[in-house]
Amino acid sequence: MLPTACDTISDIVQNAFESGASEVSLDMARRGNWLEVVVRDNGKGMDEATQRRALDPFWTEPGKHPGRKVGLGLPFLKQAADQCGGSMSLESAPGRGTTVSFRFDESNVDAPPTGDVPAMLVQLMTWPGEGDFAVRREVDGRTYEVRRSELAEALGGLHTGGALSMMNEFFASNEAELEQPI
Amino acid sequence: MAKLTLSDLKKLRDQKTAEMNPRDTANKTAQVIVGMGTCGIAAGAKGTFDAFIAALGEKKLDSVVVRQTGCMGLCHSEPTVEVVAPDMPAVIYGKVDAATARTIVEQHILGKQLVGDHIIDKPSTDILRS
Numbered sequence: 001m002l003p004t005a006c007d008t009i010s011d012i013v014q015n016a017f018e019s020g021a022s023e024v025s026l027d028m029a030r031r032g033n034w035l036e037v038v039v040r041d042n043g044k045g046m047d048e049a050t051q052r053r054a055l056d057p058f059w060t061e062p063g064k065h066p067g068r069k070v071g072l073g074l075p076f077l078k079q080a081a082d083q084c085g086g087s088m089s090l091e092s093a094p095g096r097g098t099t100v101s102f103r104f105d106e107s108n109v110d111a112p113p114t115g116d117v118p119a120m121l122v123q124l125m126t127w128p129g130e131g132d133f134a135v136r137r138e139v140d141g142r143t144y145e146v147r148r149s150e151l152a153e154a155l156g157g158l159h160t161g162g163a164l165s166m167m168n169e170f171f172a173s174n175e176a177e178l179e180q181p182i
Numbered sequence: 183m184a185k186l187t188l189s190d191l192k193k194l195r196d197q198k199t200a201e202m203n204p205r206d207t208a209n210k211t212a213q214v215i216v217g218m219g220t221c222g223i224a225a226g227a228k229g230t231f232d233a234f235i236a237a238l239g240e241k242k243l244d245s246v247v248v249r250q251t252g253c254m255g256l257c258h259s260e261p262t263v264e265v266v267a268p269d270m271p272a273v274i275y276g277k278v279d280a281a282t283a284r285t286i287v288e289q290h291i292l293g294k295q296l297v298g299d300h301i302i303d304k305p306s307t308d309i310l311r312s
Contacts, residue, residue: 119232162244
């Protein structure tokens with residue numbers, strides 16, 4: 001299991017980036033006690049047999065890590081969802097992409113802590129790759145949205161220490177606004 | 183903190199560019215690459231990544247490039263970080279927590295001294311593709 005919900009989200013979003021997608025989206029919402037997350041990509045997708053094997057911790061995509069026999073991303077997610085009374089689902093079709101949805105009951109004592117959301121978003125926005133990445137955040141009805149292409153344009157690039165510090169400030173300020181009591 | 187919009191961000195960038203630290207030009211080609219596979223994340227690589235951003239920000243090293251990669255095959259020593267700095271050998275450091283990240287910025291990137299007790303060398307041979 002990964003330590004926080006944000007760690008799990010990072011791992012799942014990175015799978016989406018690695019699928020050859022030109023567009024990945026993350027919708028991360030807290031509604032009452034529930035953390036509800038949808039990660040969608042338009043990458044290579046998986047057939048039904050591959051979807052079943054993807055939940056097996058002793059299977060990984062052939063050729064991804066030659067000589068290795070474990071693939072823990074989705075199994076960790078399933079374990080985290082199961083143990084806090086949440087759920088997860090996988091929808092995928094070859095050539096069309098994959099959608100991973102899950103929800104954690106954050107009031108459950110066995111739910112992982114949420115983790116550091118701004119740090120996670122900075123990390124995901126700077127994952128290497130050409131495709132665009134859209135984030136939608138919600139806390140009990142309050143929302144904001146931003147795309148990687150918009151941040152890249154505003155900051156003139158995403159990878160220097162200066163750009164990363166400013167992006168950190170952007171997400172920290174937007175997250176603080178979401179968490180304000182109404 | 184007031185909520186920043188994308189246009190605020192652009193203004194902030196213009197302001198920062200104007201205040202660029204002249205000492206930083208030497209680090210234009212320095213790169214920090216953080217291993218962010220499942221193994222890295224499980225060992226706290228996101229905290230490491232965040233600590234590099236904070237430390238570079240504090241030292242006003244705005245030109246140093248910070249990137250991520252997947253598993254480098256060194257899961258036993260995560261979080262792992264490759265540092266490529268001018269006039270220095272490319273080094274992979276292991277077990278880089280937030281405090282070590284800070285040390286790497288101060289000692290390796292600014293001080294041009296290797297951080298000896300965290301050097302791993304290079305990626306494990308079973309993960310390298312020919």
